[in-house]
Amino acid sequence: MTIQSERWCDLHCHTTCSDGSDTPRELVARAREAGLAAVAVTDHDTVEGLAQATAAGGELGVEVVEGVELSVLHPPGNLHILGYLGRWDQPGFQAILRRVQEARSNRNPRMVERLRELGVDISMDELREMAEGGQIGRPHFARLLVAKGVVSSVHEAFDRYLKKGAPAYIPKSVLRPEEAMEGIVSCGGVPVLAHPFSLGHRDLEELEGWVEEWREMGLQGVECYYSEHDPAFTRWLIGLARRLGLAVTGGSDYHGRAKPHIALGRGRGDLRIPYSCVEEIRRLCRQ
Numbered sequence: 001m002t003i004q005s006e007r008w009c010d011l012h013c014h015t016t017c018s019d020g021s022d023t024p025r026e027l028v029a030r031a032r033e034a035g036l037a038a039v040a041v042t043d044h045d046t047v048e049g050l051a052q053a054t055a056a057g058g059e060l061g062v063e064v065v066e067g068v069e070l071s072v073l074h075p076p077g078n079l080h081i082l083g084y085l086g087r088w089d090q091p092g093f094q095a096i097l098r099r100v101q102e103a104r105s106n107r108n109p110r111m112v113e114r115l116r117e118l119g120v121d122i123s124m125d126e127l128r129e130m131a132e133g134g135q136i137g138r139p140h141f142a143r144l145l146v147a148k149g150v151v152s153s154v155h156e157a158f159d160r161y162l163k164k165g166a167p168a169y170i171p172k173s174v175l176r177p178e179e180a181m182e183g184i185v186s187c188g189g190v191p192v193l194a195h196p197f198s199l200g201h202r203d204l205e206e207l208e209g210w211v212e213e214w215r216e217m218g219l220q221g222v223e224c225y226y227s228e229h230d231p232a233f234t235r236w237l238i239g240l241a242r243r244l245g246l247a248v249t250g251g252s253d254y255h256g257r258a259k260p261h262i263a264l265g266r267g268r269g270d271l272r273i274p275y276s277c278v279e280e281i282r283r284l285c286r287q
Contacts, residue, residue, distance in 0.1 A: 007275035009038040010265040011065060012082065012194065012223065012251020014258075017041075017049035019137035021256030024053035027264075031062050034265045038063035038278045040084065040251065045070060045100040046135055047088040065278060069194060070100065070180045071173045077200025078164060079173075079193075081180040082223065082249075085285045086189025096183045100174060101135070107172040108136050114168045115141075115161065120150055138162045139258030154258060181218035190284045192221035192249050196237060197228050208240055215244055220284055225250025225277070227267030247280040249273075 014020030015027050022030060024041055031039035039062060041053045050066045057064035065084055072079040086093065108127065115122050122144060130140045130147075142157035151157045161168040175183075184191040193211065201207040211222065224237035225248075241248045250273035254264045261268060 006272075007037040008265055009036055009040075009063075009065075009250075009273050009275050009278050010034075010252050010254060011038075011040040011067070011084070011249050011273065011277055011281075012042050012069075012226075013039055013254040013264065014043055014069075014256075015041060015049045015053070016132055016134045017046050018043035018135045019131075019139040019255060019258055020134075021258055024049035025056040027254075028053050028056040028060055028062050028064060030264050032060045034263075036062065036265045037275050038065055039264075040065035040067045042067040042069045042082050042084075042251070044135065044137060045097055045104060047097070050088070063278070065281065068097075068184075070096075070175060070184075072175050072177050072180045073173045074177070074199065078195075078198040079177065080195065080198075081177070081184065081219075082192040082194045082251075083180075083184035083189040084192065084281050086184055086187040088187060088189075090187040093183050093187045096175070096179070100172075103172050103174045104135060104137070107170050110170050111138075111141060111162075111168055114170065118161070118167055120145070120161070120168075121148070139255055141168075143258060154260065177214055178217040181214065185218045185220075188285065190220050190247070190281050191218055192223055192247065192281075193219055194223050194251075195226050195228065195253065196222065197226065197233065204236065211240060211246075212244065215246065219246065221247030221249045221281065223250055224248050225271060225273045227252050227262050227271055247277075247284055249277045249281060 015024045041049050047068050054064045067084045070081045127136050127140050130144050142154040145151045145157040181191040222241045252267045
């Protein structure tokens, strides 16, 4: 098969409904321009953009995979669970979203206060303007710090102030892993481990142990293809997923201007996610 006949997708993307810079419709249009057969909308802790994205997909001929990304308690590192193709309007899942959105709302003023203590002049009103009606997240803080000349790049903003362990970082996760996965499964969705590189594992043996533990809680897939994964780690993750009977998925974690170094469907330029990842997720939904 030649590269021209391959079909590609991107199953980890954010819009203005959380901390991306493209509206859901703009994201789908960009996916069409990038030659993607399918794109997933996986905004943080919200499903508000899915209806607009799905409608745009029907108009533009791009398959839209409806998803969400939940932040989960995991002290060693950052654990996020992606959910795909659930009936997200179910009352139980909506209750989970309200809970995590409240935690996010409570965190933002505390981060503003922390930054002001560090000598950075920043306000919630400025962040609301930056978010343009969407949920406020750390990328909005980062973009505002760049706009105000506090730092020269989003990357520097995270390194100096916003990443886990940095002076202005405040955790927001309130969900236990089993709560996130049970919530996704309860409404017919497929829970997938996002960006495993961020988990803070000491070695691959520890990472494998965690994935086995989460599989017992309902985990059904692993994001093997990812912008920050090198080829060796990607191959190892695919092997792990196959050994444990988990779906192989992938995504760029596209945010638009919030992560200007990450291109839709291409990550840092060399990422390619086969359409077979969509097929694996849909196969799990039919079981």
